[in-house]
Amino acid sequence: MALMYTTLKLTFEAKIATLTLNRAAQRNAISQVMIEEFLQALREAEESSAQVLIVCGEGKAFCAGMDMEDLQRLAKQTEEVNHRHSQRIATMFRALYEFPKATIASVHGIAVAGGAALATLCDFTVACTTARFGYTEVRIGFVPAIVSSFLMRQVGEKRARELLLTGRIVGAAEAYRMGLVNEVVEAGELTARVHRLADQLLENSPASLRATKALLRNYGFEELNRHIENGMEANASMRTSADFKEGVASFLEKRKPRWSE
Numbered sequence: 021m022a023l024m025y026t027t028l029k030l031t032f033e034a035k036i037a038t039l040t041l042n043r044a045a046q047r048n049a050i051s052q053v054m055i056e057e058f059l060q061a062l063r064e065a066e067e068s069s070a071q072v073l074i075v076c077g078e079g080k081a082f083c084a085g086m087d088m089e090d091l092q093r094l095a096k097q098t099e100e101v102n103h104r105h106s107q108r109i110a111t112m113f114r115a116l117y118e119f120p121k122a123t124i125a126s127v128h129g130i131a132v133a134g135g136a137a138l139a140t141l142c143d144f145t146v147a148c149t150t151a152r153f154g155y156t157e158v159r160i161g162f163v164p165a166i167v168s169s170f171l172m173r174q175v176g177e178k179r180a181r182e183l184l185l186t187g188r189i190v191g192a193a194e195a196y197r198m199g200l201v202n203e204v205v206e207a208g209e210l211t212a213r214v215h216r217l218a219d220q221l222l223e224n225s226p227a228s229l230r231a232t233k234a235l236l237r238n239y240g241f242e243e244l245n246r247h248i249e250n251g252m253e254a255n256a257s258m259r260t261s262a263d264f265k266e267g268v269a270s271f272l273e274k275r276k277p278r279w280s281e
Contacts, residue, residue: 027054029078030061036218037070041138044079049087050134052105055112062115071226072218073119075142076126082151083135088271091162095265103256109134110166110248117141117170118237120230122221126214127151128207132189137167140174140200143233146214147192148207153200154189161267161277163258165251169244175199 029040039061041048050058065073077083086109094102116123116138123142131139132154139145139153147153155171157164164171164184171180175198183190183198195201205213221229258264262280270277 025057025061027051027057028061030064032068032070035069035071035222036074036215037065037068037072038074038076039065041075041077041083044077044081046087047081047084047130048077048079048135049084050109050112050138051087051090052108054087055108058112059115062119066120071121071229072221073121073123073142074126074214074218075116075123075138076214077129079129081129081135082125082127082131083138084130085133085135085156088160088268091259092265092268092272095259095268099256099260102259103252106166106252106255106259109255110252113137113141113166113170114248118233120233121226122218122229122233124214124217124221126210127153127192127201128210130154130189132156133162133164134167136200137170141170144203144217145201146203146205146210146217147195147201148205148210149192150207151192151195151201151204152189153192153195154187155183156187156189158185159187159267160271161258161261161263161265161279163254165254165258166248169247169251172247173240173244 028042031038043049094105124144124146125139125142127139127145127147128151130152133156136153136155155164155167168184179198192201192204196204267277
């Protein structure tokens with residue numbers, strides 16, 4: 021069975037739900053429509069009989085981050101409008117991070133900025149050898165405000181500073197060494213390995229999995245709330261800056277940015 025969406029696909033097979041980002045021509049960039057559909061798909065999966073959720077991407081990329089044309093339009097809006105949009109992004113990331121059922125990201129190709137967040141916020145991240153990860157916001161005059169809240173927890177402050185301040189892209193093997201990825205496999209083995217992991221999870225008690233995830237979710241809950249709130253403020257504020265507008269424009273025009281300082 022497949023439910024109808026415009027930016028993604030949600031399918032069910034036995035006890036496994038698969039959420040596929042489906043904007044291949046845009047490298048599965050996260051548009052405003054995709055945010056709302058992603059949240060709806062998570063609700064559908066939660067209410068279904070599926071016990072495991074797999075998140076993957078159509079085409080050559082897993083997810084190239086936020087849709088740049090959307091961001092260019094938002095850069096012309098008020099800080100209040102941008103804060104509301106930042107809040108929706110935070111809601112999407114958090115909904116995946118706190119999803120009550122077991123989640124697996126199946127990552128191939130590029131996963132950067134918000135795409136790296138979607139890839140690493142699942143319980144398990146399985147990547148093929150050609151996958152690449154990066155938090156590239158500083159390269160377009162943006163700030164990795166919301167994703168940093170989660171990244172600090174995953175890899176520690178020193179590694180987070182390195183990734184966030186350089187904006188560099190790392191391969192799957194390095195992402196594994198950093199703790200962003202659970203396992204790296206050959207490209208031809210990715211789908212099979214992810215489904216073997218899903219089958220392994222299906223052997224466990226669904227009630228126990230949900231209870232364990234609820235327990236883990238409560239660790240540092242209030243601290244994460246504060247960090248995300250601060251991140252949303254920084255995110256919205258930076259979007260009205262000259263550097264952000266220049267960074268997005270230069271990306272879309274395929275030229276080097278001319279920063280204000």
